[in-house]
Amino acid sequence: MAQLILGQLLNGAIVGTLYGIIALGVSLTFGITGIVNFALGVFMMLGAYAAWYLTDTLHAPYPLAVAGAVALVAAAGWIADQLLFRFTRNDLVNGLLVSIGLIAALEGTALLAWTSTPKEMHHILPGVFFALGLVVPKMKLTVFAILLVAIALTQLALTRTWMGRAAYAYAQNAEAAQLMGVHTGRLQTGVMVYSTALAGFGGALYASLYSLEPTLGSLYVLKAVEAAILAGIGSIAGALVGGIILGVTEGVGSIYLPLAFRDAYGLIFLVAVLLFKPSGLFGGRR
Amino acid sequence: MGMRRSAALIAAAALAALPAGGAVAQEVVKIGQIEAQTGPLATYGWMGYQGVKMAVDEINRAGGFTVAGKKYRLEQISPDTRANPQEALIQLKQLLENDKVRFVFGPFLTNVFNGIEPYATQNNGKFLLMGGATAMHGMLGKPNHDYLLRTWNWDAGQSGFGQLLVDYLKKQGAKKVAMLFQNDAFGKVAVDIYSPIFKQAGIELQVELFEPGTKDFSAPLAKLGAGKPDYLFPGYTDAVLYDIVRQATETGLFSRFFLVRGSLAPGLKNKEAIDDYIAYLPKYFEEAEKKEPKVKAFVAAYKAFFKTSDFPYDQAPLCSSSCYDHVYMLVEAMKRAGTVDDVAKIKKELMSMTYSGLWNIRYDSTGEAVFDFDVVHMKKGGVVTATHVQPK
Numbered sequence: 001m002a003q004l005i006l007g008q009l010l011n012g013a014i015v016g017t018l019y020g021i022i023a024l025g026v027s028l029t030f031g032i033t034g035i036v037n038f039a040l041g042v043f044m045m046l047g048a049y050a051a052w053y054l055t056d057t058l059h060a061p062y063p064l065a066v067a068g069a070v071a072l073v074a075a076a077g078w079i080a081d082q083l084l085f086r087f088t089r090n091d092l093v094n095g096l097l098v099s100i101g102l103i104a105a106l107e108g109t110a111l112l113a114w115t116s117t118p119k120e121m122h123h124i125l126p127g128v129f130f131a132l133g134l135v136v137p138k139m140k141l142t143v144f145a146i147l148l149v150a151i152a153l154t155q156l157a158l159t160r161t162w163m164g165r166a167a168y169a170y171a172q173n174a175e176a177a178q179l180m181g182v183h184t185g186r187l188q189t190g191v192m193v194y195s196t197a198l199a200g201f202g203g204a205l206y207a208s209l210y211s212l213e214p215t216l217g218s219l220y221v222l223k224a225v226e227a228a229i230l231a232g233i234g235s236i237a238g239a240l241v242g243g244i245i246l247g248v249t250e251g252v253g254s255i256y257l258p259l260a261f262r263d264a265y266g267l268i269f270l271v272a273v274l275l276f277k278p279s280g281l282f283g284g285r286r
Numbered sequence: 287m288g289m290r291r292s293a294a295l296i297a298a299a300a301l302a303a304l305p306a307g308g309a310v311a312q313e314v315v316k317i318g319q320i321e322a323q324t325g326p327l328a329t330y331g332w333m334g335y336q337g338v339k340m341a342v343d344e345i346n347r348a349g350g351f352t353v354a355g356k357k358y359r360l361e362q363i364s365p366d367t368r369a370n371p372q373e374a375l376i377q378l379k380q381l382l383e384n385d386k387v388r389f390v391f392g393p394f395l396t397n398v399f400n401g402i403e404p405y406a407t408q409n410n411g412k413f414l415l416m417g418g419a420t421a422m423h424g425m426l427g428k429p430n431h432d433y434l435l436r437t438w439n440w441d442a443g444q445s446g447f448g449q450l451l452v453d454y455l456k457k458q459g460a461k462k463v464a465m466l467f468q469n470d471a472f473g474k475v476a477v478d479i480y481s482p483i484f485k486q487a488g489i490e491l492q493v494e495l496f497e498p499g500t501k502d503f504s505a506p507l508a509k510l511g512a513g514k515p516d517y518l519f520p521g522y523t524d525a526v527l528y529d530i531v532r533q534a535t536e537t538g539l540f541s542r543f544f545l546v547r548g549s550l551a552p553g554l555k556n557k558e559a560i561d562d563y564i565a566y567l568p569k570y571f572e573e574a575e576k577k578e579p580k581v582k583a584f585v586a587a588y589k590a591f592f593k594t595s596d597f598p599y600d601q602a603p604l605c606s607s608s609c610y611d612h613v614y615m616l617v618e619a620m621k622r623a624g625t626v627d628d629v630a631k632i633k634k635e636l637m638s639m640t641y642s643g644l645w646n647i648r649y650d651s652t653g654e655a656v657f658d659f660d661v662v663h664m665k666k667g668g669v670v671t672a673t674h675v676q677p678k
Contacts (some may be wrong), residue, residue, distance in 0.1 A: 005509055011504040108324070116328035117601060119557055120528045129538060135537045210501045211528035215325060219499045254505035260469035260495040262505075 008251035016247025017147040021202040022224035023239035024102070024151060025090045025195035031171040031234045032191040035088060036225065038081070038197040041149030041217025042106040047073045047203025048212050049114060050122045055207075066204040071081045073200025074193050081192040089188060095185075103218070106163045111152050112212035118211040125208075148240075150201060155236045167191060171234060223266070230270050232283020242281065245269065312350050312357045315626045317613065318381035318390040319341035319344065319362060320398065322369035324465070329523055330394040330418075333601045334366065335364050337609030338391060340591050351617050352622045362611070378402050387630055388413045391608040396421040397471040406433060411501060414629050414636075416433020416616075418607030420475050426652040429581075433629070435636065436446040436654040438607045439568075440574035441479045441546060445656055445677035447566045448546050452483045454661060455517065455544055455564060458521075463491040463544060464515035466530065468504055469495035472522060476546075480519070500526070503533050511539035517562070524600065528555065535559035549600035549656045549661055550670070557668035568606035569645065570660040584644055606657060646676065 010092035029037045042240055054065035077081045080102060088094040130181040170177040170187055178184055203217070210216075226245050231238025246266040253265035273281060317340055321331025342360045345351060350359035363385055367374040374393060381387040390413060393399050399419035406415055410430045418438035425431045441448030445509040455463070463484060467473035477493055484491040492513050494506045507530070510518070515628050518540040527545070531552040534540035536559070543553065545565040555564035574581040585597050605611075619635035633653075640648040645657040660672045 004512065007508055008505050011502070017503075028535075111324050116324065116332055116525075117552075117598065118525050118528045120532070120552075123532075126536075137536050211525065211532075213525050216501070219501075251505050255509060258495070259506050259509070260497055260621050262497050263498065 004255055005252060006132065007134050007136075008255055009248055010134065010136060011140075012248030013244045014136075014144040014247070015251065016227075016244035017144055017151070018202055018206060018224040018243070019145050019220065019227045019246055020151060020240040020243025021198055022220050023227035024154060024236060025230070025234050026221070026224050026228045027235065027239050028191050029195045030168075030228070032167055033085070033095070033188045034090035034092060034133035035085060035099070035194065036092065037085070037099050037138050037192075038221050038225070039099035039102040040195060040224065041219075041221030042103050042110075042204035043073050043077060043196040043199040043204065043217070045110060045214060045217040046106065046210075046221055047077060048207040048216060049110060049119070049203075051207045052119050052198070052212055055124075055259070056119075056121055062208065064200070067074045069204040070197050071198045073203070074197035077193045077196025077200075078189070080196070081189050085192055086185075086189070107214045114212075114214065116213060118213050120211045121207050123145030137209075139208050143209060146205060147202070149200070151236065151240045156199070158236060161183030163187070163190065173178065226266060226270055230273055230280055231281025235280070235282035238280065238282030245281075291604065294587070297644060312359045313565075313626075314361045314390070315358050315620070316361045316363055316385055316387045317616070318378075318385065318387035319364040319392050320367050320377050320381070320390060320402070321364070321392040321394060321606070321608075322398070323364070323366040325368045327369040327525075329525065329601065331367070331369075331392065333598070333604040334350065334392060334394065334607065334609045336588075336592070337365070337605040337611075338362055338613055340587060341613035343591065344587070345613070345617060351621065353620050353626050358620075358626060360617075367393065367395075367399060369395055369400055370532075371398050374398045375402050375405055377434065378405060380412060384407055388418075388627065390415050391612065394418040394607055394612055395472070396475055399470060401503050407431060409433065409473045411420060412629070414633055416608050416612060420472055420479075423654065426654055429643055432633070434653055435633065436656055437612060439657060439677065440484055440654055442589050445650075447661075447675070447677075448480060449483055450675065451544070451546060451661060452480075452487050452489070456487050456489060458562065458564070460489055460516045460544075462492070462513070462515040463517045463519050464492045464494070464510040464513065464540075464625060465519040466494050466496065466503070466510060467521050468498045468518075468523075468526065470498050470531050476522065482547075496521075501529055501531050504537070506535050507537065511537075515540075517542045517544045517564075519544045519546075519549075524549050524552060527552040531556050531560075531563075549603065550601040550664065553655060553664050554581045554668055557664065558666070562665055564661075565662045565663040565664075567660045567662045567672070568603040570662050570670070571597075571602045573660075578644075580644055605643055606659075607655075610646060611641060611645055614643055615639070615641040615647060 022128055025040045029035055050069035050072045051065045053059040054068050084098045088098050127138045128135050165181040170182055222245055227242035228239055231242030249266045249269045250262050254262050321334050322328045323331050323335050342362045346359045350357050363481045366378040391533040398420045399421045408431050413433055415433050416435045416437050422434055423440055426434055440446050467476055473495055494510055496506055518534055520621050527548045535556045539562040543563045553560055575585050588597055619632045622635040623631040625631055637649045647655055650656055656677050658676045660674055662672045664670045
């Protein structure tokens with residue numbers, strides 16, 4: 001039993017980093033543009049399909065396919081921002097409506113292009129690691145490590161670069177940041193594009209672990225929003241920790257409780273946290 | 287010369303204005319279809335939609351069909367239920383009340399059937415509903431359910447493919463099986479169907495239900511694997527089968543699989559790590575295409591009609607339910623009954639005939655289809671043997 005629990009702790013953490021990378025996008029977008037971008041799930045789906053297509057159809061090496069997928073999704077994010085989201089800045093309801101519309105349009109397009117038949121990428125890194133009686137697929141551990149690095153780099157970029165500090169300043173006091181020379185429009189567009197690129201990156205890595213279908217992003221974006229709220233909107237490390245907490249809660253909960261309600265375990269945990277800390281685990285005082 | 291040219295032009299224009307097949311004087315028989323064409327469960331409606339479309343087109347291009355001296359052509363009306371029972375109910379109401387449809391194909395999904403069943407029952411006698419949903423089985427022959435015909439083989443019973451597969455599994459030496467299914471309407475029905483079959487066969491059954499949409503099966507696989515079962519009996523859609531089979535083999539928890547729904551593709555994808563992959567397939571198209579001229583012709587027609595070089599071998603077996611053959615079968619029943627309106631007479635003809643198309647299809651006394659199928663056994667490396675079964 002101890003092995004089973006240990007295995008699910010590790011697996012939950014790995015799955016949680018995937019929630020975390022999308023949660024990071026949700027958190028950044030909301031902090032800077034005032035939009036809860038539920039469409040990040042479909043950008044994740046686009047990244048996954050792009051990586052699969054580049055790898056399995058065009059036979060590109062996987063790292064190149066990931067880079068290509070991220071570039072494609074970032075470009076799609078920029079187009080979506082310029083055509084749609086730009087007009088919904090700081091308008092929660094309109095932003096939500098636009099993102100829901102975008103989900104329907106992009107999922108429908110993916111269905112037309114790739115049908116509902118699941119696509120599965122060839123195994124990029126086959127084999128497993130054995131340690132302490134645990135069996136973990138090598139690719140899963142690799143994805144875990146890459147995502148941790150990506151989130152850490154984002155944290156560094158936000159704290160060590162001018163653009164990152166400008167984003168923090170803008171999130172704290174938009175007017176003051178503008179007076180100090182922060183170019184609002186460029187910053188908001190940059191954050192939108194970066195968030196969609198993160199979602200595309202998550203999707204490209206996801207494609208190496210799981211099968212693809214056009215609706216794959218919907219579950220992940222919901223978990224990401226949960227993770228972002230759990231952590232407290234605006235916290236970078238919190239997004240990761242929130243994702244991991246959700247993943248671990250689901251994994252370990254499934255051992256002791258009925259598996260059929262796995263998604264509920266994370267939600268129960270979220271409600272419990274919000275009852276005692278309404279701004280989330282890492283959020284500031286409200 | 288000028289007049290002759292003008293007359294020729296007028297004639298050409300008149301011909302061009304005629305619908306294909308010169309069917310201007312033909313009346314229309316509408317075939318409604320309520321299947322999921324999009325969403326995660328679209329697998330079960332997608333092939334049915336395509337097969338009906340092909341058959342309707344073929345029949346219309348051949349000039350339609352004649353019933354009691356009158357020419358008819360077909361019209362397909364296929365809204366997308368997206369596997370949503372509420373949407374399907376509205377669509378069925380529109381089909382029956384606005385479009386005056388008397389023949390409805392589908393649904394394949396149990397949750398959709400459960401959603402439309404009360405309304406459909408209120409309209410008993412006005413139409414025929416020909417679907418594959420497992421939940422239809424329990425309604426066949428019940429009062430006010432004359433409208434029902436189930437177009438898929440039943441799992442249990444003497445002719446049941448499930449019964450036969452479990453018997454086959456027992457011969458392979460299985461003593462313990464782990465069932466990992468979706469926690470949804472069909473998942474629960476599947477547990478109800480298979481629990482007694484396994485019990486009767488003396489095979490121990492462990493059951494775990496998971497939330498639909500799950501992609502990471504590490505937790506349930508580890509939990510089930512701890513019980514050391516001989517075979518894993520995983521969920522019913524390829525959307526989950528790809529992930530379950532991959533994760534189960536990758537971690538070495540399972541190498542033997544038993545399936546009653548879903549395709550061979552997830553097994554083939556992981557063929558090097560699999561010892562046994564035993565599956566019910568309404569037809570193993572890869573093999574049948576080589577042996578059966580009708581199947582070969584269908585594959586070629588599909589490619590030409592949809593202008594594609596890829597035939598969906600993994601999805602095609604699902605054309606055994608409310609699909610291509612069933613359109614031809616319905617037309618034949620209308621011809622025999624001498625009516626396109628009297629649904630009771632048409633149902634009687636359907637129940638009395640054996641149709642030989644891609645499948646040999648007949649209905650039993652309750653209105654449930656019985657057709658030939660394949661038991662496919664894939665071994666390590668992807669060696670596939672298919673045993674063709676013609677149920678009694």
